[in-house]
Amino acid sequence: MSRPTIAAVAQAAGVSVASVSRVLNGLPATEEMAERVQRAVEQLGYVPDSRARSLKVGRTFQLTLAVADVGNPVYVTMMRAVEEVVSAAGYRLVVTTTGADVVDEVALVRGMARGYADGLLISPIRVDEDLVKSIRECGVPVVVAGNVPAKAGVDTVRANSPKGMLLAVDHLVAKGRTHIAFLNGPADTVPGTARAKGFADALKAHDLQPAGETEAADFTFAAGRAVGGEVLRSQPDAVICANDLLAVGLMHELVGAGLRVPEDVAVVGMDDSELAEQSFPPLTSVNLGSAERGRRAAELLLARIEDNDRRPRRIVVQPSLSVRRSTP
Amino acid sequence: MSRPTIAAVAQAAGVSVASVSRVLNGLPATEEMAERVQRAVEQLGYVPDSRARSLKVGRTFQLTLAVADVGNPVYVTMMRAVEEVVSAAGYRLVVTTTGADVVDEVALVRGMARGYADGLLISPIRVDEDLVKSIRECGVPVVVAGNVPAKAGVDTVRANSPKGMLLAVDHLVAKGRTHIAFLNGPADTVPGTARAKGFADALKAHDLQPAGETEAADFTFAAGRAVGGEVLRSQPDAVICANDLLAVGLMHELVGAGLRVPEDVAVVGMDDSELAEQSFPPLTSVNLGSAERGRRAAELLLARIEDNDRRPRRIVVQPSLSVRRSTP
DNA sequence: GTCGGGCTTGTAAACGATTACAAGAACGAT
DNA sequence: ATCGTTCTTGTAATCGTTTACAAGCCCGAC
Known part of the structure; x- marks a missing residue:
C-alpha cells in the first residue's frame, strides 16, 4: 500500500489530474472543484512528491x-x-x-x-x-x-585573516605584551596556512620575535587542550589562537597550570563565535566577519x-x- | 545552454540511453561500451539528475x-x-x-x-x-x-528527565546543599514542563522546599544571563538549570555578582553537551543520553x-x- | 544447417508531478 | 438563433532517469 499519487486523488474526486494540480497550486478553480479536490486529498492523506514536482519545474527551492x-x-x-x-x-x-x-x-x-x-x-x-x-x-x-x-x-x-592577526597583535602590543605565541590548527589547511603567515607578518610589522608556534591536531577544544602544555613551554605573556575552540581549550590548561588569564597570560581567539562570549573569562577574539x-x-x-x-x-x-x- | 542529459550523452557516444545508464550504474558492459560512455560523460561534463533518478528508484538515500x-x-x-x-x-x-x-x-x-x-x-x-x-x-x-x-x-x-533531576538533587544534597533553585527554560515547551515537574518531584523526594524557580525566555545563553539576577534573589546554595546554555549564562552572572562557583553557589546543567566540558569551571551536568x-x-x-x-x-x-x- | 542459450544492446514504459493546448460550457451581444 | 468571448476542465506531452522486455548477435551442440 504505497502512498497515493495525484492520479488517485483525481480518481477519488472524479476529476482530472490537471484539475487536482491546479487546485493544489492555487490556480483559479470553481468553488465546487476546490472542495471536491480538498476532500479527496484529505481523505486519502495525499502528499505531493516533491521530486516529481521539482523535476518538472526545474527547481527544488x-x-x-x-x-x-x-x-x-x-x-x-x-x-x-x-x-x-x-x-x-x-x-x-x-x-x-x-x-x-x-x-x-x-x-x-x-x-x-x-x-x-x-x-x-x-x-x-x-x-x-x-x-x-x-x-x-x-x-x-x-x-x-x-x-x-x-x-x-x-x-x-x-x-582577511592577516589583517585580523595584525589587529590582535596591535592590541596585545598596546597592552604591553611582547612575548607572543601562536597556537595554530593543522597547518595544511586553508585557514591554518593563512593564519600562520598572518601571524608571522604581524609580528614582523612590530619587530617582534614569536615566542613560539604550536600546531594542534584539529581546530577543536580537545586539540587545544592537548597541546596546552607545549604552548606554555616558551612562557609567553600572550597567546593568539587560530580559532575560539583552541583558545578555550588552551585557557583550561592555563588555569590548570595555575596561571591567570589575562594577568599572567593574555589569550586571543579568532572567529568571535558565540563561544567567545560564553567562555570564562570572556574571550577577546578577532571577528573575521x-x-x-x-x-x-x-x-x-x-x-x-x-x-x-x-x-x-x-x-x-x-x-x-x-x-x-x-x-x- | 542547460546541463546535458543522459540523452545527450547517449547521442555523443553513439549508444542508447539505457547503455549509458547501465555503465553509470556499474552494470555489466563491454570494455568498449564503458569506454565510449565514459568519454562522452567526461567531455560533456554530464552529471545525473538525482531528482529524476530518485523519482524512478523511489529513494533518495x-x-x-x-x-x-x-x-x-x-x-x-x-x-x-x-x-x-x-x-x-x-x-x-x-x-x-x-x-x-x-x-x-x-x-x-x-x-x-x-x-x-x-x-x-x-x-x-x-x-x-x-x-x-x-x-x-x-x-x-x-x-x-x-x-x-x-x-x-x-x-x-x-x-528520562525526572530521573535526571533526581540524580542532580541527590548529588547536591549529598554535598550538603539544601537551598536549591531551578532555572528553567520556557515552561510551555516539552522539555520545560518535564524538567519543572522532575525538579518538583525530586525535591519532594528529599523533603525539601525549592529555593526558587525562574523561567528564562529561551533555552539560550543570553536568556540565562538575563534572568541571572532574579535567580539569585532567593540566595540559593545551588542552582539546577534546564540545560547547559542556561547554566553557563547563569554562571557568568554569578561571577559578575562576586559569587564563587561552586563554593558559594553550585551549578548543575543538563544535557552534558560539549559546552559543559568547555565552560569554566567545567559544568556538572545531567547526561540525558x-x-x-x-x-x-x-x-x-x-x-x-x-x-x-x-x-x-x-x-x-x-x-x-x-x-x-x-x-x- | 538449424536450433537453443547466453550476451549485449536498444526500445519504450514507467516514476509522479506540471502545464500547453484543445475542447466544451456558459453567457451576453448581435 | 448564431456567433464570439471567456472561463473551466480534460488530454496528453514533458521533465530525466531506470529497467522490463525484446531483439540481435555470436557460438557451440546436435
Whole structure:
C-alpha cells in the first residue's frame, strides 16, 4: 500500500489530474472543484512528491550549506546569517557535514550534484584541485566561503585573516605584551596556512620575535587542550589562537597550570563565535566577519542562481577585534 | 545552454540511453561500451539528475534531521551520533533548523514531505496536535526525539528527565546543599514542563522546599544571563538549570555578582553537551543520553524505512550524572 | 544447417508531478 | 438563433532517469 499519487486523488474526486494540480497550486478553480479536490486529498492523506514536482519545474527551492564540523561554533554564526538571507528569498536551507578531509568534501560536492538542491554553499577546510574540479562539474551553482585560487573561477567570500592577526597583535602590543605565541590548527589547511603567515607578518610589522608556534591536531577544544602544555613551554605573556575552540581549550590548561588569564597570560581567539562570549573569562577574539561572510555568500549564491553566466566575484570581508576580558 | 542529459550523452557516444545508464550504474558492459560512455560523460561534463533518478528508484538515500536551534550544543552531540549510524547505512544526513515555534515545525514537516528525504528525525521543542497530525500525514517515515503522546503512534526516543533531576538533587544534597533553585527554560515547551515537574518531584523526594524557580525566555545563553539576577534573589546554595546554555549564562552572572562557583553557589546543567566540558569551571551536568538518543532514534528510523508497518516503539534512555567542578 | 542459450544492446514504459493546448460550457451581444 | 468571448476542465506531452522486455548477435551442440 504505497502512498497515493495525484492520479488517485483525481480518481477519488472524479476529476482530472490537471484539475487536482491546479487546485493544489492555487490556480483559479470553481468553488465546487476546490472542495471536491480538498476532500479527496484529505481523505486519502495525499502528499505531493516533491521530486516529481521539482523535476518538472526545474527547481527544488532548497539550498545546501556544507560545513566541516558542526561542533565548531563559528559555523552557527555563519549558518544563522545564511539562513536569514535564503529564507527571505523563499528557499529552505539544509546543512550537511563534510569531514575535515578533502576527499569527503569532493564526495559531497559530487553527490550533492544536480537535483538535491538549487545551490551549494561550501566552506572547505582543505582545498585541492579535485575539489575545485568537482565544484565546476557539480552542475549546480556553488559559492565557496573560504579561499580558492582565483583561476578556479568560482564565487568566493573570504576573511582577511592577516589583517585580523595584525589587529590582535596591535592590541596585545598596546597592552604591553611582547612575548607572543601562536597556537595554530593543522597547518595544511586553508585557514591554518593563512593564519600562520598572518601571524608571522604581524609580528614582523612590530619587530617582534614569536615566542613560539604550536600546531594542534584539529581546530577543536580537545586539540587545544592537548597541546596546552607545549604552548606554555616558551612562557609567553600572550597567546593568539587560530580559532575560539583552541583558545578555550588552551585557557583550561592555563588555569590548570595555575596561571591567570589575562594577568599572567593574555589569550586571543579568532572567529568571535558565540563561544567567545560564553567562555570564562570572556574571550577577546578577532571577528573575521562570519555573519557577514555568510550573508554575502548567500547573496552571491542567490545571484548566481538567478544568472549563471555572471562573472565570478571574489569578496573579502574585513575583520575587527572584539575585546573582552581575556586580554588586559 | 542547460546541463546535458543522459540523452545527450547517449547521442555523443553513439549508444542508447539505457547503455549509458547501465555503465553509470556499474552494470555489466563491454570494455568498449564503458569506454565510449565514459568519454562522452567526461567531455560533456554530464552529471545525473538525482531528482529524476530518485523519482524512478523511489529513494533518495538522504535523511533529514530537524532541530530547533543549531546554536544549542546538545544537538551537535545528537547529530554526531545520528550521522554515524545513518552514514554507516549508506545514507547522507542533512540537517535543517526549525524555529522554536511549533508552526515552523509543522511547516517543516509538511514541506519535508515525500521526496526530499527518505526519512525524518525531528526533535521538536513544542508539540501540539497539528504537529502530530502533520507527522502522520507526512508521507515519509518519521521518528521523534522527544516526547509525544503514546496515542500518536509514532516512534519516539526520549530522555528520562525526572530521573535526571533526581540524580542532580541527590548529588547536591549529598554535598550538603539544601537551598536549591531551578532555572528553567520556557515552561510551555516539552522539555520545560518535564524538567519543572522532575525538579518538583525530586525535591519532594528529599523533603525539601525549592529555593526558587525562574523561567528564562529561551533555552539560550543570553536568556540565562538575563534572568541571572532574579535567580539569585532567593540566595540559593545551588542552582539546577534546564540545560547547559542556561547554566553557563547563569554562571557568568554569578561571577559578575562576586559569587564563587561552586563554593558559594553550585551549578548543575543538563544535557552534558560539549559546552559543559568547555565552560569554566567545567559544568556538572545531567547526561540525558543525547548521543544514545541520537543513535537509537537513527536506528529506529532506519528500521521503519525498512518496514513501515512495524509497531511503533517508544524508547526511554536513562540519564547519568557527569560530575565536574561546578559542584563541590 | 538449424536450433537453443547466453550476451549485449536498444526500445519504450514507467516514476509522479506540471502545464500547453484543445475542447466544451456558459453567457451576453448581435 | 448564431456567433464570439471567456472561463473551466480534460488530454496528453514533458521533465530525466531506470529497467522490463525484446531483439540481435555470436557460438557451440546436435
